[in-house]
Amino acid sequence: MLKLDEAGASGDCVLDVRLWGKESGLSQPYPVVCHLLDTSAVFEVLWDVVLSDETKAAIADALGLSVAEARSVVSFWAGLHDIGKITPPFQAQVPFLYKPIREDPAYVSALSAEDEKGFRHEIASHWSLYELFTKAGYSGSGRLLHRSMSHQIAQLLGGHHGVFGAVLKAKEAARASDYNPGLGRSGWAEQRQVHFDELRRATGASAIPRGGLPAGLAVVVAGLVVVADWLASQTSAIGPRVPGPGWSGTAAEVDGHWQAAKQAAPEVVRAARLGRASFSTGEFGAMFPFAPNSLQQDLVEHLPALVQEHGPGLVLVTAPTGDGKTEAALFAASLLGRAVGARGLYFALPTMGTADAMLPRVAAFAGRALSGERALMLLHSMAWLSSPGSDNCADVPDGQGGVGAVSAGRETAVEADGWLRGAKRGLLAPLGVGTIDQALSAVLPLRYNVLRLLGLSDKVFVVDEAHAYGPWMHQLLVRLLEWLGEMRAPVVLLSATLTGRTAGSLVDAYRRGAGIREPSHVVPRYPGWLFASRAPGVVPPARGTQSNRARTLTVTHRPVVWDASDPADAPTREGGRRAALREALAPVAAEGGTALVCCTTVGEAQQTYRDVCAAFPQLAASPGGVRLLHSRYPAGERAKITAQCEAAYGKPGGGPFSVRPGSVLVATQVVEQSLDFDFDLVVSDLAPLAQLLQRAGRGRRHQRGSLGRPGWAAAENEPELVVLDPLADSEKPAPPRSWGTVYDAGLLLRTSRTLRECARSGIAVPGDVQRLVDEVYEEEFVDRLEAAAHEELVRLDQERMAGEAAERHLAAWTSICSPADVKGDLSKLSAREAGVTQELLTTRLGADTGRVLCLYEQTDGTTTLDPQGKVDVPGGGRHGLRAAELADVARRVAPVPGRWLRGDASDAAASQKWGTHPSLRDLVLLRMSPAADGRWTCNHGRYTISISDVGLEAQ
Helix, strand or coil: CEECCCCCCCCCCEECCCCEEECCCCCCCEEHHHHHHHHHHHHHHHHHHCCCHHHHHHHHHHHCCCHHHHHHHHHHHHHHHHHHHCCHHHHCCCHHHHHHHHCCCCCCCCCCHHHCCCCCHHHHHHHHHHHHHHHCCCCCCCCCHHHCHHHHHHHHHHCCCCCCCCCCCHHHHHCHHHHCHHHCCCCHHHHHHHHHHHHHHHHCCCCCCCCCCCHHHHHHHHHHHHHHHHHHCEHHHHHHHCCCCCCCCCHHHHHHHHHHHHHHHHHHHHHHCCCCEEECCCCHHHHCCCCCCHHHHHHHHHHHHHHHHHCCEEEEEECCCCCCHHHHHHHHHHHHHHHHCCCCEEEEECCHHHHHHHHHHHHHHHHHHEEECCCEEEECCCHHHCCCCCCCCCCCCCCCCCCCCECCCHHHHHHHHHHHHCHHHHCCCCEEEEEHHHHHHHHCCCCCHHHHHHHHHCCEEEECCCCCCCHHHHHHHHHHHHHHHHCCCCEEEEECCCCHHHHHHHHHHHHHHCCCCCCCCCCCCCCEEEEEECCCCCCCCCEECCCCCCEEEEEEEEECECCCCCCCCCCCCCCEHHHHHHHHHHHHHHHCCEEEEECCCHHHHHHHHHHHHHHCHHHHHCCCCEEEECCCCCHHHHHHHHHHHHHHHCCCCCCCCCCCCCEEEEECHHHCCCCCCCECEEEEECCCHHHHHHHHCCECCCCCCCCCCCHHHCCCCCCEEEEEECCCCCCCCCCCHHHCCCCCHHHHHHHHHHHHHHHHHCEEECCCHHHHHHHHHCHHHHHHCCHHHHHHHHHHHHHHHHHHHHHHHHHHHHCCCCHHHCCCCHHHHCCCCCCCCHHHHHHHCCCCEEEEEEEEECCCCCEECCCCCCCECCCCCCCCCCHHHHHHHHCCEEEEEHHHHCCCCCCCCCCHHHCCCHHHCCEEEEEEEECCCCCEEEEECCEEEEEECCEEEEC
């Protein structure tokens, strides 16, 4: 122990190195002071290699310090995060280490303070640091503590476990040990003071800030504190640095540990690959191995001047599918990233499949256009199944304490492991491709949401299919754009069918975050793009561009009687959907070529697949003649089918081309977004016009020449869309009951009416697209209808608007506040309204879904993971499933509607011996028995669930 002298601490209190900070998995206990020093040292390196010069300067300016002073001060703060471990309840977690302290008369605790229930050491840091900072000269007076510097930083550091505590009341701050007995009394408070003073002395953080941090910068600092703590907590980092026998914490020993920590920290951060990518070129030709098309060329010619004049901001690109929006986005991202010095980018897509498909394109771009640290992560719930150890995936945890194991209690170990190898860490990598929910979770009051905000704060954020999200997700995107505007992060939005109203809401949200309240009044051009900077002033008008793929979409509007659920061997009805589909597909069966049939529900897609196979047996008998793609397959099977579809219908290589053999893909909306498929014909059930145009974009998408398409589809510039419409000839039009609430009935009716007109002259793409998309939503649409139809559509519109308002209200109710409303109280990023649970927040983005694993009961009494009986069900053990077993199980998991799984908990959870990996959470096991027709079935609740070559079904 050390008697303090000129270091600045008062009295004769000495640094007690018996107070442990880490012990799990270590050869001997690791003193609190050592962990505080380690975390400060790691934070210094993170400051140097992760933060941009602009962010460092902004933090320094907010604090009223020089950049060098700010670096020392904020790194000092980071080390203080665990000062709440100097408390009786925390130290008592290891009884044999606590015994000599408890018996030491220098330490006084409230009766049974060490047994205090629900005690959290991070909250103790919050409670104790307010007084410590105030004593150190930080502003802390007044009754409104959230406006004081002392409280803001105390609250920030108290949130290092992902949740910020409520603002302290003045009386709580004045008598903290009375209101929080777990803090302990004399001895404990003195040791916290000594550790505070010694850390401050060693780090050289003597400067006193003169101002607080705005919300965006507070989030950045809070996130980096978490990262520094986790990196410094790795046993691989601590092990070599455990003090030897006789280490007593003298000033020289503390200084020696600090210097050694500073020497070790750069390698710890480097190994985590948390550096900065650099957008090293602004030339289109250096980024892509082809010349720009009209849209891309217009960006090349005009965007650089706008960025130079107004500074970075938001770019919105609106163009038809197949017009090169991805490359346009990456070029714009490179310009914006260079201008602001961004450390990378995150490319957000609507589905896991589209994210998987985008990954190699972003990787190729990064290889040509970026330098520096280019760690690339694939981010969605199943991304960990990619090969472990590669740049684009996270390692699969093996439960054996491998690389990245953490010295901490159970909770901290689980949390840290989730960051090091999973989604929490993933957004911090310089480059990322993943699903939109990974980013939107940043604005939900989920634990560690500051890590997600940190991960997006200094990147270019690219959103594909910005039109594809309902009111709930759109509102979350609006809130996220506010935060990105506050944090100066450039944004690129892409859309093939975006209404002017939606475009305005997104642009205005970003500018609102930047402090600009005036509406932008943007009017998008189609095809075209617009730029909105963070600087005040009028947004430049959108630029319209030419399309290299101007075409006329031939629309065949087929009113049909809905008989999609009829058995495949039933006679067809006159005017029925089955007969119309046979007629549309007959040329494919007779002359070759490819067709997409897009259905509304998985059940109708499965039945349609059976019906097409029955109608065209020769086609069905040929390899790849009829395929089925939807979401209700086991993950591995769906990935296999998607890969087959990409090979069969994807972008062609160099010629010469020939007519493809007859092939039909029956699918759901999974083919609607971002998948680069090319069909000779597209047939779709009625859907809102924007979705129909998306699907039509898969028709004759790529140039194949006169020899590459069958005679019936030879006109490459006149793709054909056949729409099967059950509303067109009905006196009281209503969607089929099987569709449920997949689409709004009013939008379907509006689309049905619009298609009648489009079928006469076709749709000019891109010329007519923006006008038609806006018209379908405009209020005046109803004025063109006869009285009865007018009344019905008004009623449906009112229902839709009420539903959308409810969704927006739910999003506003459940999401975190805007940065302007934080006002110094970080608990607003963690607070949830009454009734808002973690389960609601984490499942709402995926709506009502469940996850199942089929187990196949063989005739010999064994149970296997496969119907062939070759793969035994793993038993698990003390450490759960091995990595290979876990991956094999996860590849066999399939999503199903949540209603299928309610009411029967007999097999509601995976074996406890399988472990607690997130992919096993809420997994339902279905014990399947063979049926006479080749299917496997089981009874679950009120449903009979089956699995076959068409995926999972329920009756």
